[in-house]
Amino acid sequence: VSNLIAVLIAGLAVGSVYGLMALAVNVTFAARRVVNFAHGDVTMLGGLVAVTVIVGWGLPYFVGVLAAIVATVLVALAIERVAIRPLPRDETSIAWILSILAVSIILSNVSLLTFGPEPKQFPSLFSDRPVKLGDINVVPDQIATIVAAGLFMLLFHFVQNRTIRGKALKAVASDPAMASLLGIGVDWYIGGAFALSGVMATIAAILVGPMTFVSSQLGFVLGIKGFAAATLGGLGTFRGAVAGGVLLGVVEALTALYAGSSYKDSISLVILGAILILRPGGLLGEVRVSKM
Amino acid sequence: MLETKWQWAMAVLAALGGMATGGETRAQELVIGVINPFTGPGADLGVSSRQGLEPAVEEINRAGGVLGRQIKLVFRDDESNPQKAVAAARELAQRQHAVVIVGANLTHVAMAVSPVINQLKLPFMVMGTGNAVIDPKTFPYSFRTSVSNDIEAAVVVDYVSKRFKAPGIIVDATAYGQSGESSLRKHLTEHGMKPVAVEKFNLSDIDMTGQVNSLQKAGADVMLVWGLGGPLAYLARSADRAGFHVPAFGGLGVHQVAFPNLAGAAGKDWSATTYRAFSRALRTDSITPQERAYLDAQKKRWGSELGASVEVNALWEDTLRLLIDAIKRANSTDPDAIKAALEQTSGFKGMVSSYSFGATKHDAMERSAMTIAYATGVEDHIKTRIPDAP
Numbered sequence: 001v002s003n004l005i006a007v008l009i010a011g012l013a014v015g016s017v018y019g020l021m022a023l024a025v026n027v028t029f030a031a032r033r034v035v036n037f038a039h040g041d042v043t044m045l046g047g048l049v050a051v052t053v054i055v056g057w058g059l060p061y062f063v064g065v066l067a068a069i070v071a072t073v074l075v076a077l078a079i080e081r082v083a084i085r086p087l088p089r090d091e092t093s094i095a096w097i098l099s100i101l102a103v104s105i106i107l108s109n110v111s112l113l114t115f116g117p118e119p120k121q122f123p124s125l126f127s128d129r130p131v132k133l134g135d136i137n138v139v140p141d142q143i144a145t146i147v148a149a150g151l152f153m154l155l156f157h158f159v160q161n162r163t164i165r166g167k168a169l170k171a172v173a174s175d176p177a178m179a180s181l182l183g184i185g186v187d188w189y190i191g192g193a194f195a196l197s198g199v200m201a202t203i204a205a206i207l208v209g210p211m212t213f214v215s216s217q218l219g220f221v222l223g224i225k226g227f228a229a230a231t232l233g234g235l236g237t238f239r240g241a242v243a244g245g246v247l248l249g250v251v252e253a254l255t256a257l258y259a260g261s262s263y264k265d266s267i268s269l270v271i272l273g274a275i276l277i278l279r280p281g282g283l284l285g286e287v288r289v290s291k292m
Numbered sequence: 293m294l295e296t297k298w299q300w301a302m303a304v305l306a307a308l309g310g311m312a313t314g315g316e317t318r319a320q321e322l323v324i325g326v327i328n329p330f331t332g333p334g335a336d337l338g339v340s341s342r343q344g345l346e347p348a349v350e351e352i353n354r355a356g357g358v359l360g361r362q363i364k365l366v367f368r369d370d371e372s373n374p375q376k377a378v379a380a381a382r383e384l385a386q387r388q389h390a391v392v393i394v395g396a397n398l399t400h401v402a403m404a405v406s407p408v409i410n411q412l413k414l415p416f417m418v419m420g421t422g423n424a425v426i427d428p429k430t431f432p433y434s435f436r437t438s439v440s441n442d443i444e445a446a447v448v449v450d451y452v453s454k455r456f457k458a459p460g461i462i463v464d465a466t467a468y469g470q471s472g473e474s475s476l477r478k479h480l481t482e483h484g485m486k487p488v489a490v491e492k493f494n495l496s497d498i499d500m501t502g503q504v505n506s507l508q509k510a511g512a513d514v515m516l517v518w519g520l521g522g523p524l525a526y527l528a529r530s531a532d533r534a535g536f537h538v539p540a541f542g543g544l545g546v547h548q549v550a551f552p553n554l555a556g557a558a559g560k561d562w563s564a565t566t567y568r569a570f571s572r573a574l575r576t577d578s579i580t581p582q583e584r585a586y587l588d589a590q591k592k593r594w595g596s597e598l599g600a601s602v603e604v605n606a607l608w609e610d611t612l613r614l615l616i617d618a619i620k621r622a623n624s625t626d627p628d629a630i631k632a633a634l635e636q637t638s639g640f641k642g643m644v645s646s647y648s649f650g651a652t653k654h655d656a657m658e659r660s661a662m663t664i665a666y667a668t669g670v671e672d673h674i675k676t677r678i679p680d681a682p
Contacts, residue, residue: 003505003508003509006501006505006534007501007502007505010499010501010502010533010534011499011501011502013499014498014499017498112331117331117332117333117335118335118550118553119522119550119554121553121554121556128529128533129532129533130532130533130534130535132535137533137534137535139533208498211498211499212498212499212526213522213525213526213554215522217332217333217496220496221496221498222498225498249499252499252502253499253501253502254502255502256491256500256501256502256503256506257502257505257506257509260490260491260492260506261491261492261493261502261503261506262465262492264494264502265494
């Protein structure tokens with residue numbers, strides 16, 4: 001049983017990071033109705049900037065985090081301005097997919113050239129040494145990650161449903177032209193949403209960094225998992241994003257423990273597929289019906 | 293006189309062609325193509341090939357080269373990516389007119405590039421350690437001076453079987469990990485043992501707690517691991533976090549520089565096969581005067597850039613000298629003549645091993661050249677052997 005609990009906690013921690021990635025994918029989706037496939041690479045960039053400033057240059061932790069936030073916010077804003085805004089995004093246009101994927105490849109290659117190929121060890125948040133609670137090994141960093149993801153989900157849920165700005169963002173997403181007519185500064189809301197996704201990228205990076213290592217290859221993995229979690233939970237719902245992430249992380253960890261690690265990814269994908277067949281809008285999402 | 297449009301067009305094309313071929317090799321140079329990772333998870337292996345080959349080629353060229361021709365090394369970065377390696381092989385053969393190709397340190401890259409180089413009928417000194425990389429029937433032009441996974445697993449299992457009862461296997465899900473797994477299983481069976489659990493991890497796994505707990509649950513008292521340095525360091529830390537403290541034994545991948553850098557204290561009970569050359573017994577400096585001289589020369593040449601695994605640099609020099617010896621004996625750069633000469637190589641003495649090939653034996657490394665050393669015990673480029681190491 002202690003094995004099972006340790007694995008569950010680890011799965012929850014990884015799932016929380018997937019959930020944070022999915023939250024950010026959701027925020028930009030809410031603003032622009034596009035899936036930011038490059039978000040994993042923005043996260044990777046945040047991690048590399050932070051680790052370079054903290055470990056490489058020996059500056060204090062918060063300076064590294066601030067530098068990373070500046071970098072990820074600027075890059076997220078640039079992605080919206082350069083790769084998304086100029087392209088048509090009606091239902092038949094897929095040019096934005098290509099341009100975001102191009103950004104993802106460019107970010108990963110530029111990071112490889114700038115920060116080098118070696119994976120880097122990220123400083124621990126509190127402690128990555130296990131603490132014994134009875135029979136169970138608990139890692140403080142894992143608990144911190146779970147708590148942070150939970151808090152963010154609550155914050156976003158509150159902002160989206162209970163504040164005027166959250167409701168305005170919803171309006172921008174569903175009909176930008178009408179929102180603009182009603183006096184909502186559409187560009188400001190869209191910029192704000194991408195800037196926020198940049199901040200969240202750095203937060204995800206400092207949470208996932210101590211669990212794994214940070215390298216230019218991390219972006220692809222995180223991007224895919226974040227997208228999977230967002231789809232699983234239901235694009236457009238913040239609670240769904242975190243639920244999808246946590247479910248994905250826990251299922252991966254449990255299949256590794258019980259079914260054998262060779263099948264881990266296949267089983268996770270089968271479960272993902274099954275849920276989407278049963279609930280096409282995702283776990284907590286709604287199916288959007290277009291009316292002519 | 294250029295009187296027609298057609299002639300003008302031909303002249304322009306010829307001029308462009310001349311520019312395009314400006315980078316090509318002059319006929320009198322003997323080109324050795326090197327395909328290896330200089331970026332990606334195998335980057336330190338590429339650096340070793342450059343650091344081992346360049347000084348040796350300069351020395352050979354100063355002494356007059358081979359068959360009266362100067363040797364030219366042409367390096368291509370495969371980025372640890374099989375497709376890039378395949379493209380590089382074609383370019384080296386067709387554009388650079390390489391006489392032989394060496395490299396492919398990563399097994400999954402070696403598996404992709406071997407069929408192409410063999411179709412091109414170029415002698416190929418392959419460095420990947422996966423078992424399937426060498427097979428004289430399938431790949432008649434491939435030869436290997438580095439160790440095979442099979443020898444490594446034999447050395448590891450021989451040591452482990454005398455000291456542990458319940459080995460658990462955990463390997464990466466690439467061709468390299470699979471090759472290690474099948475060799476480990478084979479040698480465990482030969483010692484009348486069975487793994488208590490077999491786990492795999494993907495290079496993209498963010499968490500390995502599930503796998504580690506499976507091994508723990510199965511009661512493993514030792515981990516047999518196969519993979520690259522970076523992901524294995526991550527495994528070591530996952531095991532440490534899960535409170536699963538058993539010794540781990542693996543192959544050369546454990547000694548990649550990423551492991552000691554990233555595993556830290558979590559890697560202190562990890563050891564792996566390595567070449568006996570440039571290793572010493574616990575707390576003694578027992579490397580030979582020849583090894584000391586080579587290490588000093590490498591330090592002088594490369595300074596702070598010198599990689600941690602200087603024995604791999606030495607293996608590259610051995611490989612080059614063996615190859616040059618074969619080309620001299622063949623007295624030709626004809627691929628089949630070089631292949632025949634390589635197959636007649638017998639007892640060639642190098643720094644890392646003594647090497648012998650045969651018509652059906654394209655693996656030259658001797659088992660006696662291998663030992664087991666601590667993964668984090670590298671001091672001044674010299675690895676420390678574990679107590680009672682072979």
